[in-house]
Amino acid sequence: MKKYLRLVRAGFLANFGLAVLRPKYLRHNRRDFWLLPLILMGLAGLVPVLIYYLKGIRFTYGLLAPLGHQAALLTFAILMGQFLIIVFGFYYVLSAFYFSRDLELLVPLPVTPAQVLLAKFTVVVINEYLTASPIVVPMLVAYGIHSRAGLRYGLTAAAVYFLLPIIPLAIVSLLVILMMRFVNVSRKKDALIIAGSLILMGGALGLQIWANRMPGAGPGKEALVAFFSAGGLVQKVGAKFPPSIWATQALAPGPESSAAANFALYAGVSILLFAVLFLAARTLFYRGLLGLGEISARKRRLTREGMAARLSAGRRPLRAIFLRELRIMNRTPIFLLNGVLSVVLIPVIFIIMARVGGAARGGDALQIILLLGSANPGGVILGSALFMTICGCLNGTAPSSFSREGTQFWLSKVIPVPPSDQVKAKFLHSFAIAGLGIIVAAVAAVVVIRAKIVLVLIALPIALAAAAALTSLGMIIDLLRPLLNWTNPQKAIKQNLNVLIAFFVDAGLLVVLTLGGVELFKLGVRMEIAVGIIFLFLLAMAGAGITGLMKMAERRYRDIEA
Amino acid sequence: MIEFVHVSKSYNKGRIKAVDDLTLTVSPGEIFGFLGPNGAGKTTTLKLIVGLLRPDAGTIRVNSVDNQKDPVAAKSMTTYVPDTPAVYERLTGLEYLNFIGDVYGVPKAERLRRIERWLDLFELADAVGAPIQGYSHGMKQKIVLIAALLPKPRVMILDEPMVGLDARSAHAMKEMMRTHCAGGGTLFFSTHIMEVAEKLCDRLAIIHKGRLIAHGTLDELRARDREDESLEKIFLELTES
Numbered sequence: 001m002k003k004y005l006r007l008v009r010a011g012f013l014a015n016f017g018l019a020v021l022r023p024k025y026l027r028h029n030r031r032d033f034w035l036l037p038l039i040l041m042g043l044a045g046l047v048p049v050l051i052y053y054l055k056g057i058r059f060t061y062g063l064l065a066p067l068g069h070q071a072a073l074l075t076f077a078i079l080m081g082q083f084l085i086i087v088f089g090f091y092y093v094l095s096a097f098y099f100s101r102d103l104e105l106l107v108p109l110p111v112t113p114a115q116v117l118l119a120k121f122t123v124v125v126i127n128e129y130l131t132a133s134p135i136v137v138p139m140l141v142a143y144g145i146h147s148r149a150g151l152r153y154g155l156t157a158a159a160v161y162f163l164l165p166i167i168p169l170a171i172v173s174l175l176v177i178l179m180m181r182f183v184n185v186s187r188k189k190d191a192l193i194i195a196g197s198l199i200l201m202g203g204a205l206g207l208q209i210w211a212n213r214m215p216g217a218g219p220g221k222e223a224l225v226a227f228f229s230a231g232g233l234v235q236k237v238g239a240k241f242p243p244s245i246w247a248t249q250a251l252a253p254g255p256e257s258s259a260a261a262n263f264a265l266y267a268g269v270s271i272l273l274f275a276v277l278f279l280a281a282r283t284l285f286y287r288g289l290l291g292l293g294e295i296s297a298r299k300r301r302l303t304r305e306g307m308a309a310r311l312s313a314g315r316r317p318l319r320a321i322f323l324r325e326l327r328i329m330n331r332t333p334i335f336l337l338n339g340v341l342s343v344v345l346i347p348v349i350f351i352i353m354a355r356v357g358g359a360a361r362g363g364d365a366l367q368i369i370l371l372l373g374s375a376n377p378g379g380v381i382l383g384s385a386l387f388m389t390i391c392g393c394l395n396g397t398a399p400s401s402f403s404r405e406g407t408q409f410w411l412s413k414v415i416p417v418p419p420s421d422q423v424k425a426k427f428l429h430s431f432a433i434a435g436l437g438i439i440v441a442a443v444a445a446v447v448v449i450r451a452k453i454v455l456v457l458i459a460l461p462i463a464l465a466a467a468a469a470l471t472s473l474g475m476i477i478d479l480l481r482p483l484l485n486w487t488n489p490q491k492a493i494k495q496n497l498n499v500l501i502a503f504f505v506d507a508g509l510l511v512v513l514t515l516g517g518v519e520l521f522k523l524g525v526r527m528e529i530a531v532g533i534i535f536l537f538l539l540a541m542a543g544a545g546i547t548g549l550m551k552m553a554e555r556r557y558r559d560i561e562a
Numbered sequence: 563m564i565e566f567v568h569v570s571k572s573y574n575k576g577r578i579k580a581v582d583d584l585t586l587t588v589s590p591g592e593i594f595g596f597l598g599p600n601g602a603g604k605t606t607t608l609k610l611i612v613g614l615l616r617p618d619a620g621t622i623r624v625n626s627v628d629n630q631k632d633p634v635a636a637k638s639m640t641t642y643v644p645d646t647p648a649v650y651e652r653l654t655g656l657e658y659l660n661f662i663g664d665v666y667g668v669p670k671a672e673r674l675r676r677i678e679r680w681l682d683l684f685e686l687a688d689a690v691g692a693p694i695q696g697y698s699h700g701m702k703q704k705i706v707l708i709a710a711l712l713p714k715p716r717v718m719i720l721d722e723p724m725v726g727l728d729a730r731s732a733h734a735m736k737e738m739m740r741t742h743c744a745g746g747g748t749l750f751f752s753t754h755i756m757e758v759a760e761k762l763c764d765r766l767a768i769i770h771k772g773r774l775i776a777h778g779t780l781d782e783l784r785a786r787d788r789e790d791e792s793l794e795k796i797f798l799e800l801t802e803s
Contacts, residue, residue, distance in 0.1 A: 301688045302656065308674050311660050315667025324650065324661055331652040407648040414612045415665045416638035562614050
């Protein structure tokens with residue numbers, strides 16, 4: 001038990017980079033003081049969303065209570081929570097159990113496979129509490145308040161939440177352990193991660209489309225009641241995954257014996273699956289693990305001609321660094337998913353959602369947009385530019401430009417290429433990815449919104465100017481505090497605070513610009529002039545950003561010690 | 563040539579002196595061995611030469627170029643092999659070598675000739691088309707070494723270059739070191755292997771707790787104490803405290 005707890009502690013410290021919030025850390029790293037208000041601002045930004053969610057719960061509860069269907073709200077929240085846990089769990093479990101580099105350290109230690117796996121499982125469970133909490137916790141609390149529930153509800157709700165991730169995660173873990181034991185994936189690790197992520201995305205999209213097409217889907221009180229009522233979507237899905245129904249019955253008002261029996265079922269199945277996982281960990285875990293880390297270099301002797309064809313000539317550092325960035329980004333699955341694939345997929349998902357979603361609703365939305373567009377072409381231009389910018393820029397490419405190099409940053413410091421040239425190549429790479437997203441989004445704007453091509457073409461340079469500004473801003477943030485000491489590439493992009501900071505800065509900037517555009521129209525400024533002002537402002541910002549980035553590069557490359 | 567003039571470097575806001583007032587000159591054509599116990603400041607010194615770290619005080623000149631004032635010029639004459647070969651694992655060996663050729667500006671014909679030569683010598687030709695991710699530690703060490711040789715630099719800085727190499731590759735490496743210096747190049751390397759230092763180095767320096775405590779040829783070091791002492795004994799005596 002002691003060893004298990006120590007492994008959990010080590011895993012917890014390695015996975016949750018919360019050092020920045022500790023006063024001791026800030027005393028020694030005064031440069032990072034500015035992060036604290038930013039984090040608080042980010043959290044404060046979530047408050048309106050929470051309020052909106054709580055209002056929605058109150059409204060729906062008020063609709064369902066007279067019909068006696070209010071408990072379906074609990075089923076909904078628990079289902080959504082467990083669905084999120086499954087979606088993220090697959091990736092977390094696969095990474096933590098099999099592709100994490102700490103395994104090389106843990107396997108030789110005098111600890112049992114079960115201790116290692118269960119410690120990792122515990123860390124994933126803690127991660128999943130955070131994943132599910134924004135949806136489940138407000139619902140449990142709000143439901144308790146609206147139904148004036150007592151102590152029994154409070155204790156049961158706490159226990160239900162405590163057990164929430166166990167069933168879905170144990171199922172995912174068992175599937176992953178069996179897959180790794182019996183399918184030889186060591187050579188196909190990268191393909192597996194990409195395929196798994198795409199399947200999950202496809203699954204989530206499919207579920208969304210299916211939900212849209214269900215009877216009762218759509219806005220309006222009647223639809224909402226149908227959605228939550230007996231035989232509605234929530235009940236139908238809940239019946240397919242009964243733990244959410246057991247948890248609901250344990251929490252809903254009714255005879256105590258029924259509540260206790262349902263809770264016993266919910267807890268019993270959780271414990272049973274945990275026990276099965278324990279047994280699988282003892283017998284199967286290391287067998288699937290051993291040999292996974294070793295990928296032998298396939299012998300591929302090149303002929304002299306073959307080698308000559310692959311070599312370039314002369315000194316061309318800009319091209320070399322651009323190609324290096326491109327290759328590393330596209331060959332590292334987690335970078336690829338957050339870079340090229342995300343900028344292509346987001347507009348594509350938008351197209352699919354609008355095309356395949358509820359015909360009536362989609363049609364209505366399109367009609368409204370088209371109507372607005374015909375009356376206000378300036379709005380369409382700026383709206384399209386905003387959409388293209390979001391699709392192209394709100395990804396982790398630019399704000400992880402330097403962090404992605406990790407421990408290999410020493411190479412960038414020793415090569416005889418001025419930092420400004422290196423940064424130029426990195427900028428071009430990030431900008432190319434943003435450009436790709438912008439072009440795909442432009443096509444989406446024409447196909448989905450049926451915006452006039454000429455208006456989208458006018459929006460294109462505005463989006464590109466915004467992309468240049470946001471790319472340079474993202475890179476500046478990463479250059480100020482690069483995260484270089486990672487062992488799992490996920491930390492460089494998905495768990496990199498710089499990406500989150502850049503997201504808030506970008507989103508804030510886009511909100512300010514949008515409000516500025518609206519104000520200009522309200523003031524009666526002619527459309528061409530308003531669009532021109534915003535374009536020139538973005539160009540100036542891009543110019544200032546790029547110049548600042550280049551200047552900063554010389555100093556930061558010297559100061560960052562690798 | 564490498565010149566250190568009163569170079570100091572500390573960590574932890576000056577609390578840990580890694581290199582303390584180092585003044586030393588390494589001449590062209592010299593194989594210079596840098597010895598010291600763990601944590602003595604060897605790697606820090608090497609990193610200071612190649613610009614991975616900034617000195618707190620003092621000047622480092624590579625072939626008369628101040629590496630702080632004109633870092634790109636200093637770097638274009640220098641290559642570095644770190645103690646842990648952290649390289650671009652997602653590139654193939656050949657892509658990595660080509661990248662180095664591109665940033666140092668090695669002409670294509672020369673690039674091909676040198677790559678073929680070093681790949682054969684270090685027995686890496688069969689794996690060069692595969693991603694570095696699949697290389698063993700020794701293979702990664704070799705690809706970094708070949709990359710450091712590719713630009714034919716005037717100064718080579720190697721941190722524990724023998725670690726991870728098999729006997730044949732270690733032999734090839736020693737040959738390479740001699741050839742490099744015979745052509746007028748400078749080679750500055752750190753090592754823990756006394757035998758290598760004893761047999762290979764023209765001159766040696768011993769650093770302890772950041773301070774240079776002895777330097778010279780092996781004979782000069784022996785002359786400090788008694789004749790015919792092994793380098794290992796001299797090293798142990800000097801770093802005893």
